[in-house]
Amino acid sequence: MTFWTTLLIIHGLLAVALLGAITHQAVAVWLPVRAKAGSFVTRFRAVPSTSYVTAIIVLYLVTFVMGAWIYTQYRFTSRLALEQLQFFKTVGVFEMKEHVATIGLIVLPAYWAFWQQPLSEDYSGGRKSVTLLLAIMVWANFLIGHITNNARGFGS
Amino acid sequence: MMASSKVAVFTIVFGVAYAVLYVICTEINLPLVTYHPAIGEVDVLWAPARRGPAMYWYGWMLTSLIGALALAWLASIVSEQWVQRAIFFGCVAAVGYLIFYTVALFIYDKATVELEFLKSRLLAVAAALLAAAGISFFAPTRWQQRLWQGWVWLVPVGALVVLAYYLTPFFTR
Numbered sequence: 001m002t003f004w005t006t007l008l009i010i011h012g013l014l015a016v017a018l019l020g021a022i023t024h025q026a027v028a029v030w031l032p033v034r035a036k037a038g039s040f041v042t043r044f045r046a047v048p049s050t051s052y053v054t055a056i057i058v059l060y061l062v063t064f065v066m067g068a069w070i071y072t073q074y075r076f077t078s079r080l081a082l083e084q085l086q087f088f089k090t091v092g093v094f095e096m097k098e099h100v101a102t103i104g105l106i107v108l109p110a111y112w113a114f115w116q117q118p119l120s121e122d123y124s125g126g127r128k129s130v131t132l133l134l135a136i137m138v139w140a141n142f143l144i145g146h147i148t149n150n151a152r153g154f155g156s
Numbered sequence: 157m158m159a160s161s162k163v164a165v166f167t168i169v170f171g172v173a174y175a176v177l178y179v180i181c182t183e184i185n186l187p188l189v190t191y192h193p194a195i196g197e198v199d200v201l202w203a204p205a206r207r208g209p210a211m212y213w214y215g216w217m218l219t220s221l222i223g224a225l226a227l228a229w230l231a232s233i234v235s236e237q238w239v240q241r242a243i244f245f246g247c248v249a250a251v252g253y254l255i256f257y258t259v260a261l262f263i264y265d266k267a268t269v270e271l272e273f274l275k276s277r278l279l280a281v282a283a284a285l286l287a288a289a290g291i292s293f294f295a296p297t298r299w300q301q302r303l304w305q306g307w308v309w310l311v312p313v314g315a316l317v318v319l320a321y322y323l324t325p326f327f328t329r
Contacts, residue, residue, distance in 0.1 A: 068214070072193040076208045092326025098213055099182075099319045103312045106174040106224070109167035110308040116163075123164065126305030133309045 004073045008149070011066040015142050018059040025052040026135035029128050049131075053115040056134070057108055064105055067145075071098070074148075082151060090151045097144040104137040162232045164305070165239060169231035171308045172243055174224035175315035178216060182319065187215020188222070240303045245292045247311065252284030 028049040033042055074094075082091050107130055114127040181187070190199040194208025203210060231239045257280035264274040273279060292300075 071213070072191070072211065075211055076194045080209075086329075088326045088329045092323050095323050095326065096320060099178075099316060102178060102213075102217060103175060103316055106171050106178075107308060107312055110164070110171050110305075113161075113164050113167040114305070123305065126164075126168075126308065129306065129309045133313070 004070065007066060007070055011063060011070055012145070012149075014059055014063040014066065015138075015145065018056065018063055019138055019142050021052045021056050021059060022131070022135045022138050025049045025056065026131050029131050050115060050117065050119065053112070057112060060104065060108060060134075060138075064101055067101060078148075082148075087151055090148055093144050094148045097141050097148075100137050100141050100144075104134055104141070107134060107137075165236060165303055166228045166232045168303060168305060168308045169239060169243075170224050170228035172311040173227040174220050175312040176246070177220040177223040179315045179318050181216040181219050183322065185212060186219050187212040188218035189215040191215070236303050237300060241292065241300050243303075243307050243311075244295065244300065245288050247307075247314075248291050249284045249288035250314070252287040253280050256280040256283045256287075 024044065024047050027045050028047045031045050033046040079091060079094070110126070111130045111134060114123040114130055119127070185202060187202055188200070190201070190203040191197075191211040191214055192199070192203075192206060192208060193211055195206070202212070202215070257277065260274040260280055264271055267274075
């Protein structure tokens with residue numbers, strides 16, 4: 001059990017890093033700062049968004065693979081307990097998490113193509129929308145993971 | 157908002173095709189492999205649960221991956237116009253099917269006489285295909301010139317809506 005708990009914690013930490021990176025990038029690309037950064041919020045928006053691309057792709061892939069691995073343990077331990085406790089909504093949102101994670105994964109190639117250097121003005125619309133979509137999906141999965149863990153996570 | 161490089165076309169079509177195929181695979185259960193987590197065994201294609209639950213998710217992803225790679229490769233060798241037309245037609249047909257089938261079921265529910273044919277999915281599919289063909293034919297030419305980048309978020313979002321709809325039994329128990 002210690003092994004799976006450790007894996008889950010690492011998965012969670014990677015998700016936090018991914019969440020930070022994609023949020024930074026999404027805010028920077030949607031609300032770019034024109035003037036010199038001053039306040040915390042302005043500095044948050046002023047990051048060079050291109051520098052996050054590789055990190056986001058790698059973090060997404062590693063977090064996804066770890067999640068898919070932990071999922072095997074969840075399927076015949078935590079999920080059975082959740083069903084016995086009749087926590088069907090929790091099971092349902094976790095099912096949604098697996099779909100959202102998959103859809104996020106398949107959008108990554110286009111995300112990578114749109115962010116290829118030198119940045120093409122032709123792809124600025126696609127770049128913005130795909131980055132925002134990824135950010136929303138990462139946030140959704142992060143929150144769903146938390147909900148499920150609170151219902152029947154490690155230590156329970 | 158237009159794409160033209162082969163890499164962009166490949167990645168956009170990959171995302172679009174994968175999302176559609178993934179929805180189909182989950183709906184009609186078409187896994188390339190079945191994993192049995194309790195005993196750590198893998199079966200090729202669909203297999204029933206044995207000694208614990210069966211997991212089809214990995215199999216759905218693999219089935220969709222093969223189909224999406226093939227379609228993305230095909231898209232990268234044909235004219236961009238045709239790719240745009242095919243996706244446009246497919247999306248209009250999908251939305252049309254949703255509208256026609258919902259309306260048909262609504263009429264069936266409210267009708268005072270038995271209209272059994274309205275429950276036929278084939279009828280809704282045929283109507284949707286006809287409507288999509290008509291709309292595609294009359295759509296402005298500039299809509300069909302180059303591949304629209306927005307497909308890569310619009311179709312996956314649509315797929316997520318459909319997948320969420322399939323999960324409603326979990327929330328209505």
